[in-house]
Structure formats: C-alpha cells, structure tokens
Amino acid sequence: MIRPGRGAYGYERALARAGLGPVAGADEAGRGACAGPLVAAAVILHPQRPIGGLDDSKALTPQARERLYDEILRRAVAVAWAAVEADECDRLGMHQADLQGLRRAVGRLETAPNYVLTDGFPVDGLGVPGLAMWKGDKVAACVSAASIIAKVTRDRIMQEHDATFPEYGFRVHKGYCTSMHQSALEEHGPSPIHRWCFDNVVRAARSDRVGRL
Structure with missing residues (x-):
C-alpha cells in the first residue's frame, strides 16, 4: 500500500x-x-x-x-x-x-x-x-x-x-504555438519540421500561398 x-x-x-x-x-x-x-x-x-x-x-x-x-x-x-x-x-x-x-x-x-x-x-x-x-x-x-x-x-x-531555420525563432519558443511563432509561420510558411496535423500550420500555408499570388 x-x-x-x-x-x-x-x-x-x-x-x-x-x-x-x-x-x-x-x-x-x-x-x-x-x-x-x-x-x-x-x-x-x-x-x-x-x-x-x-x-x-x-x-x-x-x-x-x-x-x-x-x-x-x-x-x-x-x-x-x-x-x-x-x-x-x-x-x-x-x-x-x-x-x-x-x-x-x-x-x-x-x-x-x-x-x-x-x-x-x-x-x-x-x-x-x-x-x-x-x-x-x-x-x-x-x-x-x-x-x-x-x-x-x-x-x-x-x-x-x-541554426537551420533561424527565421522561426525555435530557440525561443521551441516550436510551441506562441504569437511569435505564429507570426513567423504566417510570414515564411511552414518549414520541413512543421506538423501538418495542426490547423494553424495548414492555415499559414494557405495564407502564404495566397500572399505569393
């Protein structure tokens, strides 16, 4: 016990x-x-x-x-x-x-x-x-x-x-969904280490594609 x-x-x-x-x-x-x-x-x-x-x-x-x-x-x-x-x-x-x-x-x-x-x-x-x-x-x-x-x-x-993807600020937020991370994600689109099972990543990819048109 x-x-x-x-x-x-x-x-x-x-x-x-x-x-x-x-x-x-x-x-x-x-x-x-x-x-x-x-x-x-x-x-x-x-x-x-x-x-x-x-x-x-x-x-x-x-x-x-x-x-x-x-x-x-x-x-x-x-x-x-x-x-x-x-x-x-x-x-x-x-x-x-x-x-x-x-x-x-x-x-x-x-x-x-x-x-x-x-x-x-x-x-x-x-x-x-x-x-x-x-x-x-x-x-x-x-x-x-x-x-x-x-x-x-x-x-x-x-x-x-x-060191590979400095534009996202991974050293600071470690990949969690902070406002800093989201801003970078929307500006640069998803990186090869982003998880597409997260809605915010999918939305950022769509926004990035629209911004490039």
Whole structure:
C-alpha cells in the first residue's frame, strides 16, 4: 500500500517491496508543439541514490532542468529517449505518436523494467504492467526524471533546428504555438519540421500561398 506523505519515491519503493522492481517512469515533451519532434524518455532511478529537487519539468527553471538532467544521467540505473519526428506525428496523429514514443523509450532502456509508471494516460504494448498517474511528473520521482530528460533533450534539438531555420525563432519558443511563432509561420510558411496535423500550420500555408499570388 502506498501511503500519502511518503515522498516522490513512495511509488517506486512500494512497487519494489511487492517484487515489481525495477520501476521505470516514462513521460514526453513536445506533444503540444506544432513544429519539431515529440520526445519521449524513460528513467529507472537507483533506490539508494535519491535525487533531490525532482519535479515536473515545466515547473523548473532552465538552469534547474539542466542541473537535474546531468544528475539523472550520473545517478540513474538506466535512461533512454526516443524522438518521433514531425512527419511521423502527421502520419500517426499526436496521441498515437505519443504512445509510440513512450514505447520506444521504455524499450531502449539498458535495464528492463518490471513495471512502468506513465504520466496522464495508460500506454499499452510495453510488455510489462504499468500504471497511468494523474500528474505523475509531480508525484513519482521516476516520472519527474523522465519529464526532465525529455524536455532538456527536446529543447536541445530545437536549438539545433534554430541554426537551420533561424527565421522561426525555435530557440525561443521551441516550436510551441506562441504569437511569435505564429507570426513567423504566417510570414515564411511552414518549414520541413512543421506538423501538418495542426490547423494553424495548414492555415499559414494557405495564407502564404495566397500572399505569393
């Protein structure tokens, strides 16, 4: 039984006592962006090497995320990530792309988990039992760690894309649908890394074509 107040490691410890360890946490970054990849990550934390300060990646400063990213890589049992590129997001749809990314990340862990905690919704096809947790990246340390790995990895990818497509400002908004991004999208039209499954991208492409006539 998992009792309230046991801290962010309570779920992993309870599952380990039940013989279900090692426990992996899995989460993604970039589902709501209209450009760039969706990045999923999976992490198995070491029960004897706890990491302080873990939280939902969105609640952390960029500096804190970078520091925790390095600490997770040093102290975790296993870390893996997977990218689902924009064209595959278009082909699959965002929910299926999310599921596919999480499956790939868990499957790439060098240490196979016996149980997986995911943030928000269940993920089938993992090969082991799992539990979907509401706000899992706030309450389970391994899911928080996965959210940080996914976020930092994706941010770095988008910074690389910024060097190729500087007119869109990817370094600033990371491909999310901000007013700055939308203005650039309407001025320049979609880039090769934009997701056509997003209505604003389709509208911008139509507007760009009309403007060129």
